[in-house]
Amino acid sequence: MTAQALKPAAAAAHECRLFIAGRWTAGAGDDWLPIVNPATEAPIGRHAVATAADLDEALDAAAAGFRIWRDWAPQARSDVLRKAAALIRERLEVLAATLTAEQGKPIEQARMEIGNCARGFEWAAEEGRRAYGRVIPANVPNLTWLATREPIGPVAAFTPWNFPASQAAAKIGSALAAGCSMVLKGPEDAPSPAAGLVQALADAGLPPGVLNLVLGHPPQISAHLIASPVIRKISFTGSVPVGKQLAAMAAAEMKPATMELGGHSPVLVFGDVDPVALARTLVQGKYRNAGQVCVSPTRFYVEQSAYDAFVETFVEAAKSIVVGDGTDPRTQMGPLAHDRRLEAIGALIEETRAEGATIRAGGERLGNRGYFYAPTVVTDAPEDARILREEPFGPVAVIAPFTDRDEVIARANGTPYGLAAYAFTRSHETAAFVGRALEAGMVGVNTFAIGGPEAPFGGVKDSGFGREGGMEGLSAYLVTKMLAQTPG
């Protein structure tokens, strides 16, 4: 497999164009922004910047694409998604290398992410054939009532840079399986993996206009797309503040939205577990993708009896993580994805230090080239410290002790977030209790494995609304129509 297969979207030079009406284009403005490798800070390519005219063209294409795609049989749509999944698997090495170069994660994690895109398309291909409606017994003779489910229409989707391929795949797979068309704004920091997915779908026979990719200035693009009468549904993954802005814009247009926003996931470690073995395992989950994961475990509450042993082991394990360029197979944690994140994490840790917390590991940038930040462990943070109130979105674990079950639930639930929460215990009774008591869209008991194409993914409270994945993921792109008929 050579980079040739990705041409012209994401070839070796990482020149990422816009994809509008089935064509790769530099855009009307021929305006470009650089793509930077976060491990080296070297510019490794460039991406096109959409103008208002490009966005209008993408909207026209999505409108035309929808009229065609909604009438394809679900089986035919399924075939395209399956074929695209096969192409993604064939191109996995090139796509993974591109992902690591642009986003920084270790190559093995990049391979897993690309593999998950193929799995996601396959799940959507199956699920799209099951958009069942129902026959409702009518209240008079000779009257038929049918509840049918139709694709909602052209979708405006916005996906972020932390999982630049799989976040796009989750939205694309379900929307296309449901019969919707889409204008996708990909992540400007790492755009080529999403372009690779678009290319795979085009190569698999997706009609022009059904999926369009735009890049550029996010606020301009979202304002333009959400206001357009063509767009019937919004789906966004990103931060809470931006999510609130886009949700307000969608509400003003009376458009349904799916909002996958940030989290600040609590982890409750009860005293009946082996704190040493567990700390070693949990460290792996904490620093995956340098902690830039919306469901990353961030606040570890450990029962007092297990606290010292847990902290000691966790700190040692965090210090032993191999940080480096993601292309090196020995690397366990890559750089942060861009300079904004490095700055944000640096400022947060300085503030945490000033608030009186103890930095037990890390707490500093590594080297002076590349956006590397050391795996960091914080203890003794005051309960009102910013790090316990705001999502850190980086390689930072805060650990604190607890003594009382109700009190720790109150602390775990005491932020505006409600995305994921975790608990580790050997007690069935405690497991059942925390499963009910934790305010989160997803709760992992004795596991961090809460996501997959088959499972509904999403939050409560400020973490957003709507679900991706599972049958809920498909439903997000369908609308129910009540059809009443008589023989005439």
Ligand code: NAD
């Ligand atoms: P940010 O909030 O500026 O951007 C986050 C994402 O939203 C980016 O992909 C960006 O392109 C997009 N975006 C920003 N403004 C937009 C707008 N007006 N319209 C449409 N899209 C817009 O922050 P950032 O520095 O890129 O990332 C840091 C924060 O983003 C973190 O605190 C984290 O909460 C959040 N984030 C969340 C996820 C997630 O999976 N939920 C993923 C990435 C980033």
